[in-house]
Amino acid sequence: MKAPDGRQTAASARTLGLTAAKTTREAFADVPRFLRLKLALLGGAFRRSPWQVVGLVIASLYGIGMMALLVGGLVAARFVPDVASVRSIVIVVGAAVTTGFLLLPLVFGVDDTLDPRKFALFGIPTDRLAVGLAAGSILSVPAIVLAVCALATVVTWSHGFWLAVLALISAVLATATSVLAARVATAVAGFLLDTRRARELTGVVGVLLVVLISPLVLSLSNVDWGARGFSIMTVLADILRWSPMGAAWAVPADTAVGRGGAAALELLIAIAMLAALWLAWRALVAHMLVTPSRSGEVKTYAGLGWFSVMPATPWGAVAARSLSYWGRDARYWVSLVMIPVIPVIILTAFAVVHAIPGTYPALLPLPIMVLFLGWAAHNDVAYDGTAIWLHVVAGTTGLADRIGRLVPLLFIGIPLIVVGTAVSVYFYGDAHVALALVGVTVCELFVGLGLSSVTSTLTPYPVPKPGDSPFAQPQSVGAAAAVVQGFSLVVIIVLSAPAIVFGVLGVFVDPAWFVSSLWAGLVVGVLALVGGVVGGAAIFNRRGPQMLDAAVKAA
């Protein structure tokens, strides 16, 4: 790559102007090729299983529908007399969208189809590669939606010819900034987060983000939007317009409300941002081309961890292994993310709507949390990947495998039920309800675990591979995933129905029902747990080769 650059430098000494033009032209020479490559990659998505295509079509229709709504809104905004409000909304939303383009790849570690390193061996000059890859990334669903919406803002600001021209320039700036920001973020994510540990860490960051955002959503939902919404938006807009993310969106908006001076400054900020992103992108491409993927430092663990805690029997070993994985493997955490968030969301919803009076909402979070907890292991074997061969080869009995895998969920579930019941009762104000809460939650947990024992061996479906980002899409997901997920949730709810119904009767009719709820829950739960584990064990004993086959196909 260096050689042609050097030759060009020598040539440029002779005919400077001509060569500069030529270099620019050359830098863009590969753009059509990269656009075609990206189109082929997008098209490849449709050449998969029919169900995936159906999913993609539904997603595309949804995207087009959303886009039509947004464009319609932006066009309609042209005719709103209150230009100041439109200005605030466009700036705030625009800045949020551009920030999203920058942050989402960092948090979720997108799998980059146009990673510069993949082109390292073709010997393409850095400039041409950087331009080509940046251009190619416009052909992605989020970028296209963004570009169309950005163009719609031209209509929004078409209060005059020159304003429209300015809006067009700003729209191009904003789109380019967002797309380049996503490129830089993806490159940084792929480059810095290249190690296994870092990839998994993105999952932790994602979880933390969800948890951290919850209070923000809660506080925002307490704002009286009808009365104070626009003033808050105006304050936000006045801050964000100076930010690199919001500047491009603010140029036509501020011009429209007559703040020409500010708009000029914002235009400068927007151009500087784009230039900075371009330089960063070009530098990253140049650096990545000559840098192989790095390997992270390795952590050392002493002792046997959970293995020294659990009994040294086959089921104890499986339990210790499961516990180690629940603690170390971010893919498992994803299935638990929702659980601490559930009470926040429910209580927020009720606080906003004020639908149910009194303290009844206090009874809702715990059963829903336990429902998802009991459901979390329904695809447990798939998370092992092809490593399940060890259980097959060692002749591990189905019973040992099934019981061992349930231990982590019991370790989490039983304390959750105890503490959760105490907290719920405290907020509800009547101790008798504890019987029904225990009945319902134990039933949900046990039915979930019993069902998991069957489904995880009978119907494993593909999950992200060990070591991948927990949010990575597995290579092939059939309709089986959705069916198994939905089916197992429904079964848990149906089998817990007696305990739930008796509990509801206890709350609204007669507290005597609480005892029935407890017994119904315990009996159904224990029966389902024992039946599920025994049945699942029998299936596991027969299906060793099939489970390995499914894992090999999913890998």
Next chain:
Amino acid sequence: MSSLPETPPEDGPQANPVSPVEPAEEKPASAAKKPAAPRARKPRQTTARAPRSTAASKSGGTSSRSSSSGATAAKPRTTRAPRAPRAKAAPKSKPTPPEPVPEPKPTALGIRQLYKRFGGTIALDGVSIDVPEGSFYGIVGPNGAGKTTMLSIVSGLLRPDSGEVVVHDVDVWKQPEHAKRLIGVLPDRLRLFDRLTGAQFLFYCGTLRGLDAGTVKARVNDLVAAFGLEAAVGRLVADYSAGMTKKIALAAALIHSPRVLVLDEPFESVDPVSAANITEILQKYVAAGGTVVLSSHSMDLIQRICDRVAIIVAGVVLDSGTADEVRGQKTLEERFVELAGGRKAAEGLEWLHSFSE
């Protein structure tokens, strides 16, 4: 890498003194240590050989090993690695009459008429191989010949369409629980539970096999030393290099002291020093009466270490027998290339020889 400087020195002390040390441990059950394990089992086989296979199948459980240890020792096959067994046998030498060498050995692993097809492709087309007890059996074949398919069926990982696999008179697919205790497996290209540390992984494999905690810990220590993994036991297996992963998987295959080892590409991406080390471990295991079946692409290696060879091409066994029978006057590689359909003449690539700038 770490094993490079360590292995040669550690190999010597570890191979010899372990056996004298063992009796000093005054716990006879601890004869169930790794290097000792195959050796300890040997007497059982010597006795088993007289009544032929019935005794062999009965003695499948790993637990019965120590009781008979040292009862009989002198075995004709000790010529391969005479030092170790003799060191142990010497103190208790019982004058056993030497058995006649030419007696045919019982079958350790019988593969009979295996058929397997995947959709339209026939992977195995009636494969039959007889692996005698105490042999070091090499399976060779070109890519896609069905070696891995066959070894997977033997290990109980893949169900055959028809045919049977018998390990010491136990049918792998009819009495899987019993058969699996007799086999140690190293599969190719399958993941390990790599979110465990090396020590945890070995402990896990041993405990899954039903060994008690004390035995597992002792064997893990021995295996770690024998494979030169001391520096790596505290790290996650996911952080291992390819060669180290192979080594720990091989160690895991040995931990329950199986009677037959089924190893798919055990030397792939293993450095030469470690490979020599592993070879020695396996040779001692065979010398003590264990049976090794392995596949490899390295003809030199197979010719050097295996006493029996089978050549598989397109799901059919083209030749099998002792290494010398199979290769005749040629090298194994020449014989293999001849059977596998010869080489393609490298024509039509002339442009490759006029280099671009």
